Structure formats: C-alpha cells, structure tokens
Amino acid sequence: MKTVGMVGWRGMVGSVLLERMIAERDFEHLEAVFFSGSQVGQPGPQIHSERRPAPLLDAHCIADLAQMDIILSCQGSAYTRAVRPQLAAAGWDGYWIDAASELRMREDAAIALDPVNRALLERALESGVKNYIGGNCTVSLMLLGLGGLFCGGAVDWASAMTYQAASGAGAAAMREMLAQMGALHDAVAADLSNPAAAVLHIDRRLADCQRSADFPQSEFGAPLAGSLLPWIDGEMPGGQSREEWKAAAETNRILGLTGERRIAVDGLCVRVATMRCHAQALCIKLRRALPLEDIEAMLAAQNPWVEVVPNNRTASLAGLSPAAVSGGLRIAVGRLRKLQMGPEYLAAFTLGDQLLWGAAEPLRRLLGILMRR
Secondary structure (H helix, E strand, O other), X not given: OOEEEEEOOOOHHHHHHHHHHHHOOHXXXXXXXXXXOOOOOOEOOOOOOOOXXXXXXXXXXXXXXXXXXXXXXXXXXXXXXXXXXXXXXXXXXOEEEEOOOOOOOOXXXXXXXXXXXXXHHHHHHHOOOOEEXXXXXXXXXXXXXHHHHHOOOOEEEEEEEEEEOHHHHXXXXXXXXXXXXXXXXXXXXXXXXXXXXXXXXXXXXXXXXXXXXXXXXXXXXXXXXXXXXXXXXXXXXXXXXXXXXXXXXXXXXXXXXOHHHXXXXXXXXXXXXXXXXXXXXEEEEEOOOOOHHHHHHHHHHHOOOEEEOOOOHHHHHHHOOHHHHOOOOOEEEEEEEEOOOOOOEEEEEEEEOOOHHHHHHHHHHHHHHHHOO
C-alpha cells in the first residue's frame, strides 16, 4: 500500500478533494499522512471511523515528506517553489501531484485531465514523469465539455468568452463578494421595503454604495457584486491577461498538440458575481461542417459526465446555470447551433463546477491511476 502525503487539505480545493476521497472510499486503498504548516502536532482529519486521527506533521519538514511515495499538494505555488526543489535535492523520487500552476508548463510535468488525455498521461508515466499538475479550471472544464470535438480533431480554432465565479479567486474573495452583496442590500433596504420608492432612485443609491471608499474590495480591487470584472490575473504581452493566455497554452499541452497541429484558442476572461461554477460562451470554427446531431453525439460520447442540453429556452434556463450544476460532477453543454457565418461555425455554452472538475477531481483521479500501477 502506497503512502500518500496530503498537504493543503484544509483550503478550499483541498477540502473539496478530501470530501470526494472520503465519499469514494479512496482512503481504504492508501496510507494517508497529513501535513500542516500551521497546526503541527494537532489531530488530522477524521477519515477512518474506527481509528483516531494521527497528529499532523510539518509541511516543511523535508525528511518527513521524503518518506512519502506520493505527495498531493493543494497548498499553492509558493509552497511548491519552496519545497519541491528541496525534495529533489534530497533525492526524493516519488510522485508529486499539485493543484497549483507553478510546474504546469514544465517539460518534466504533465497536466492531469484523464477523461481527455489518459493516453498522454500513460505515456508520461511510462517515460518516468513524476510531476502531475491540475490544469487551469476554465480550460479543463472546456475540454471536458467539448472533448468530443477537440479530441476528435474537429476544431480549427475557438474563441472562448468566460464567466468565472468568485471562488476561482479563493475563499477570501468569495467572502468579499458576499460582503459586497450585503453592503448593497443594506444601502437600499429601506427603499426596498417601500413599494412607492422609485427604482431609478434605488439604482443611484446602489451605484453610490459601489463607488464609496467604504465598499469592501480589498480582494478584487473593484466591485464585483452588482457588477463584473473584465480582467483576471496578470498582464501579458499583446493585451492578453494571463488567464486568457492559458487557453491556448494549456489546451494544446493537455492534448499533446505541437507545431502545425496546435489549435488557436483565445478570448476574454470575465469574473462574474456567482459563488461557484465557471461558464464559457464559445464560437468554434470546425475543420469541416458537421451536422448538429453528429456534434451532439460526439460530445455525449466523449465522457460520462457531459450532459448535452437541448437548445431551447426552457431547457437552457433549467440546466445551464450555476444554480443547476454547482456541487456536482455534471458538465453541461448547450446553446449548440450553427452561426450565420457559415455551416462550419458553431456556438456552444459550457458550464461546470470548477472546484470539482476544474480542480479537485482530476487530482483525485490521477492519484487513483498511480495507486493502481
């Protein structure tokens, strides 16, 4: 039985991962050792009903970490930068599974998204690759939803306009968005209770509240509640944000496409005032015109989690929203129709819970692959 060191399990992605591993009874097939950077010596999580949790080990103790066959980290890039080189210098030769982006594009790493790139992951394992990294949540959700087209070589290029939830920026950002919502409500609560209050007056009060120096915005740097943020992550050359740069870089890396085989993927990434779930509206240029029924069949057949939603108002409103998919593994794909530019141009809308398939679940599944080897 392999020994697995768990780091960062108390954070948002780590907590979701732990819930999934307990639900799937993964801990019955491995020996888990839990590490912490701030609660060393305190009891770890209760993962086995019949035994007491062992004390937490120090997440920066290289000697203890080096005893692990596998280390699974959800601690962030700073931790990876600090610890992974020390383990290598100490001669550790185990598997490193990481939710952080730090190692994602390195040649000695592979991005884990096995429903889409299982064959590539198997080749990486056979060639001795030890680092397996979770992909960008939006890119992973896009490829899971539209894998039938991307993996089938049907896509010439794609333009993705994203609607990304507050949780993509972390737990503190989620709290700030809720605090913003509360501040907005408080600012107009008296007017809302008065049916005679003019809506335009309420609207002006809301705008004044958002622009106030007291409005909570230390995490986002701008109002998100009642608004949106048209920029995510740092600046890249050519006017891209780093989040937008990841679309092409990671899509092609996950699919193993290089040179002339690369697919151009670009667009704009926008933060919206939802708690969980990232969505994308896509314009896809197909390599050849395909009937819609064939496209729907290709998408539905690629993996068991895709649900193709009929392109009508009722089905779209019921099945293509964060309220419909949050907390589950379902990847919803809808609004499929041919665009007026020509029969090879396709519109699509994808949606999934980025804390699950966008973050925790690919790591859990990669760990399962390693455990079965």
